[in-house]
Amino acid sequence: MSIIIGILLTVVAAIAGTILCPPPATRHQPPARVPDNRVLTLALATCLAIAGKPALAGEPATGHASLINGTTLTIDGGSVTLFGIVMPAPDATCWDAHEVPYACGRQVREKMIARIGTAEPICERHDRPDSGSAEATCRIGDEDLGDWMIANGYAMPARDAPASYRRASDRAWGRRAGLWAGVFDNPTD
Secondary structure (H helix, E strand, O other), rough: HHHHHHHHHHHHHHHHHHHHOOOOOOOOOOOOOOOOHHHHHHHHHHHHHHOOOOOOOEEEEEEOOOOOOOOOEEOOOEEEEOOOEEEEOOOEEEEOOOOEEHHHHHHHHHHHHHHHOOOOOOEEEOOOOOOOOOEEEEEEEEEEEEHHHHHHHEEEEEEOOOOHHHHHHHHHHHHHHHHOOOOOOOOOO
C-alpha cells in the first residue's frame, strides 16, 4: 500500500512541478497563469483519500478488533494474522479426557473473542517480503495474545515461533490445559 502512495505522490509532484514551473515562454506565447493552490490541494487530498492508510512493516495497528478466524483479526479495516501460532480449523472436532467429541475449533475461537472483548489490541507487524500475509504480534496491555492462547492450551507454536511460545506450550501440556486435556489433530503436523 505504501508503494501506491509513493507512486501517487510522485505523480502529483510531477504534475504540480509542470504546472508551477512551466518552460520559459516564447515571444508569441502569453505568460502561463499560475494555478490557484486550491487545485493542487484538492488533487493531493484526492490521491491520499484513494490510496487510504498505508500498512507498513513495523507500523503498529491499533483499534477495534474482530476475529475472522482463530488467528486472523481485522483491526479498523485491515487484517493481521497472529505471528507464531497455529490453531485447530474452525470446524475441527477434538475429544476431551473422557473421549467425548466437542467442537474445539469453535471453542478456541470463542475463547479468543472473549479474551479480546472490547479491548483495542496493538499489533506490531512482522511482514516478510516472501509472504503475502501481514503477520503481527498483538498485545492487550502487556499481554501477548499469541502467548496467552498457547499458555492456555488453545493454540500451538508455529515452526517459526519464538522460544517463549515453545516454553508456554510445554507448560500448557504439563498442566493439560485447553486442548492438551484431550486428543486433537495437531495443526503443526
